[in-house]
Amino acid sequence: MKKVVLLPLLIVLSIYSIAEARVKVTGHGAKMNFSDESIPEIHKPAFDLLQVKCIKCHTLERTVIAVQTGIAPITGQPFNKQGVKAYGIKMLRKPNSEMNKKEIRDIVVLLNFLLDENTK
Numbered sequence: 001m002k003k004v005v006l007l008p009l010l011i012v013l014s015i016y017s018i019a020e021a022r023v024k025v026t027g028h029g030a031k032m033n034f035s036d037e038s039i040p041e042i043h044k045p046a047f048d049l050l051q052v053k054c055i056k057c058h059t060l061e062r063t064v065i066a067v068q069t070g071i072a073p074i075t076g077q078p079f080n081k082q083g084v085k086a087y088g089i090k091m092l093r094k095p096n097s098e099m100n101k102k103e104i105r106d107i108v109v110l111l112n113f114l115l116d117e118n119t120k
């Protein structure tokens, strides 16, 4: 009887500890975002940019999940540093993205930082 209780508890605890290691986020669903507290001053301008530019066509949930899981949620492509760069270029090429090269570069640097934080 005891074993039956203990096993689910162990599973819950191990999932919880994995979640703890991940980059800090706030909100759920469409309101999901990276936690402002976990962004160092140097990346704040890029974070501001992300919150304006990257919510034009979809919510930040997509970006947060990609960073957390390492997998781009729509195409299932790996969302690692190479993936981030490729995706940045893809965004830049979208006709109505309204982003320039420098903005994309800053956001790519920020996302790389968040990917690193997530694997710590």
Ligand code: HEC
Pocket (backbone or CB within 6 Å): 050, 053, 054, 055, 056, 057, 058, 062, 063, 066, 071, 072, 073, 074, 075, 076, 077, 090, 091, 094, 096, 097, 107
């Ligand atoms: C012009 C509209 C537009 C803007 C602006 C935009 N996205 Fe997207 N995004 C899309 C579309 C459309 C998709 C669906 C898959 C695709 O076309 O790549 C997508 C998909 C994604 C995905 C999932 C990719 C995949 O392959 O599963 C991520 C992550 C993402 N966007 C992040 C961002 C970030 C970060 C920014 C800001 C730099 C951004 N998006 C800005 C339109 C946009």
